[in-house]
Amino acid sequence: MLSFYNTLTKKNEEFKPINSPNVSMYICGPTVYDYFHVGNARTFVLADVIRKYLEYKGYNVKFVMNVTDIDDKIIKKANEEKNSTIDVATKYSIAFFEDLKNLRIKEATLYPKATDHIEDMINMIKTLVDKGFAYNVNGNVFFDVKRYKFYGKLSGKNIDELESGARVEINESKLQPLDFALWKKAKEGEPFWDSPWGKGRPGWHIECSAMGCKHLGETFDIHAGGNDLIFPHHENEIAQSEAATNKPFANYWIHFGFLNINKEKMSKSLGNFFTAREILEKFSPEAIRLFFLQAHYRGPLDFTDELLASAEKGLEKIKNLQDTIKNRLKKSNQKGVIPEFDFDSFEQKFNGVMDDDFNTPQAVSIIFDFIREINKAIAENNSIHIDFYKKINNFMEKIAGSVLGITKDKSLQTERDSLLEDKLIEILLDIRFKAKREKNYPLADEIRNKLVEVGITIKDTKDGTDYFRDN
RNA sequence: GGCGGCGUGGCCAAGUGGUCUAAGGCGAAGGUCUGCAAAACCUUUAUUCGUCGGUUCGAAUCCGACCGCCGCCUCCA
Numbered sequence: 001m002l003s004f005y006n007t008l009t010k011k012n013e014e015f016k017p018i019n020s021p022n023v024s025m026y027i028c029g030p031t032v033y034d035y036f037h038v039g040n041a042r043t044f045v046l047a048d049v050i051r052k053y054l055e056y057k058g059y060n061v062k063f064v065m066n067v068t069d070i071d072d073k074i075i076k077k078a079n080e081e082k083n084s085t086i087d088v089a090t091k092y093s094i095a096f097f098e099d100l101k102n103l104r105i106k107e108a109t110l111y112p113k114a115t116d117h118i119e120d121m122i123n124m125i126k127t128l129v130d131k132g133f134a135y136n137v138n139g140n141v142f143f144d145v146k147r148y149k150f151y152g153k154l155s156g157k158n159i160d161e162l163e164s165g166a167r168v169e170i171n172e173s174k175l176q177p178l179d180f181a182l183w184k185k186a187k188e189g190e191p192f193w194d195s196p197w198g199k200g201r202p203g204w205h206i207e208c209s210a211m212g213c214k215h216l217g218e219t220f221d222i223h224a225g226g227n228d229l230i231f232p233h234h235e236n237e238i239a240q241s242e243a244a245t246n247k248p249f250a251n252y253w254i255h256f257g258f259l260n261i262n263k264e265k266m267s268k269s270l271g272n273f274f275t276a277r278e279i280l281e282k283f284s285p286e287a288i289r290l291f292f293l294q295a296h297y298r299g300p301l302d303f304t305d306e307l308l309a310s311a312e313k314g315l316e317k318i319k320n321l322q323d324t325i326k327n328r329l330k331k332s333n334q335k336g337v338i339p340e341f342d343f344d345s346f347e348q349k350f351n352g353v354m355d356d357d358f359n360t361p362q363a364v365s366i367i368f369d370f371i372r373e374i375n376k377a378i379a380e381n382n383s384i385h386i387d388f389y390k391k392i393n394n395f396m397e398k399i400a401g402s403v404l405g406i407t408k409d410k411s412l413q414t415e416r417d418s419l420l421e422d423k424l425i426e427i428l429l430d431i432r433f434k435a436k437r438e439k440n441y442p443l444a445d446e447i448r449n450k451l452v453e454v455g456i457t458i459k460d461t462k463d464g465t466d467y468f469r470d471n
Numbered sequence: 472g473g474c475g476g477c478g479u480g481g482c483c484a485a486g487u488g489g490u491c492u493a494a495g496g497c498g499a500a501g502g503u504c505u506g507c508a509a510a511a512c513c514u515u516u517a518u519u520c521g522u523c524g525g526u527u528c529g530a531a532u533c534c535g536a537c538c539g540c541c542g543c544c545u546c547c548a
Contacts, residue, residue: 161472225548227548304483324510379512466510
């Protein structure tokens with residue numbers, strides 16, 4: 001039974017989809033005005049793992065991630081780069097998709113763009129104006145937070161206290177400072193769309209409401225995003241959507257903890273950030289994912305090169321096992337033994353911890369326990385039946401691969417392997433084996449060293465010599 | 472000021488009332504295997520969970536106080 005923490009109710013709840021086995025899930029995607037940073041990457045990877053775990057459990061997940069392609073920051077960037085907002089958005093959208101792919105994040109079912117949904121947003125704003133939840137001041141339309149009596153229910157904030165905080169921008173035209181823009185009047189030279197309130201563009205919050213409702217329904221299952229979106233973004237989404245539809249917007253709200261630099265939030269506005277693509281140049285996507293998954297999704301996590309390096313090191317354990325399996329699958333015969341091994345109990349443990357608020361650190365520890373036991377089983381037996389390796393491979397692919405994404409990427413592997421290369425290596429290993437048998441160690445070592453020079457490492461084992469290519 | 476979170480071994484990080492003398496990864500030390508390697512495996516590395524009190528038969532886990540750190544309340548994953 002899967003249960004996880006719901007920000008809306010502030011407790012763990014059993015997950016009951018509206019229309020099982022279908023699950024509707026929305027995650028706030030990027031505003032494409034720059035490359036996204038590692039903090040964003042954490043959110044995207046974690047959402048990816050949750051989505052994949054749901055799929056692993058048999059749910060059919062409709063996973064929607066929006067792309068905000070019109071917004072103040074894009075306009076600003078366009079001015080800086082002396083470019084059009086469309087060019088800026090296009091450039092960084094392309095980069096966004098590349099980075100997602102490089103992080104081994106599964107493609108969403110849909111990536112709706114804000115500019116493709118202006119009509120839907122205008123309609124929702126119209127409804128809000130008609131119902132008296134929103135008001136127009138000179139072509140700017142604001143949501144009246146006082147009219148929506150549950151305002152603050154997600155973030156646990158109270159309107160009056162927020163006002164006394166006095167950090168909210170003073171804007172003469174608003175009824176109260178917390179009111180937020182649904183529609184912004186276009187200034188000179190800014191991109192605009194026609195609307196009943198004149199030329200302008202949508203406010204930031206309305207797009208998620210409009211696109212969520214359109215693609216997932218007025219009420220959907222899961223809405224996820226980073227911690228800092230709880231207020232005001234998600235609070236505002238709830239207010240708008242529920243005021244417009246009279247229905248609950250999303251049933252479960254999941255929020256991810258921050259990635260910090262020296263205990264401080266990594267953010268574009270603080271300038272202490274690394275882009276995901278920078279980090280991908282230094283570390284493998286699997287190591288980055290492992291690093292994220294070794295901490296709980298709701299807590300903060302400090303980011304340093306040292307920590308990434310230790311994740312990269314840990315990942316080698318996984319890779320080494322995969323390499324071993326790959327070798328054995330190639331040559332193991334049908335005659336060896338099949339060691340006793342309880343694959344099911346590992347899978348059950350994995351399910352158990354993931355069902356409990358997606359405890360990925362424990363899930364990872366189970367993978368490592370599994371690897372240790374498997375390595376032991378392999379070491380203890382002289383000749384192992386190929387079926388055993390197939391089972392190991394299936395387990396790893398199913399759990400560590402498909403759900404967590406911390407196994408070595410297969411597509412990369414197959415590209416690098418050529419049959420001819422394999423045969424040549426095997427010929428050399430055969431010669432080396434004979435040399436060893438005749439105690440001609442200088443020749444044996446020479447072969448090994450020469451292979452290392454071209455990026456092939458070999459390991460002598462009870463079942464012959466394994467070899468693998470360095471990545 | 473309001474709201475929320477956190478403080479566990481050298482580092483990272485699970486665990487939230489008994490199975491905890493506390494998982495897993497990294498690091499360190501020793502060992503097994505090997506012609507030597509590599510990998511793997513084994514052993515050791517927190518009788519202790521920020522501090523001080525309390526509740527309880529029993530607490531890292533609940534309560535209180537204190538110390539320290541961080542986030543949201545403004546665009547932000």
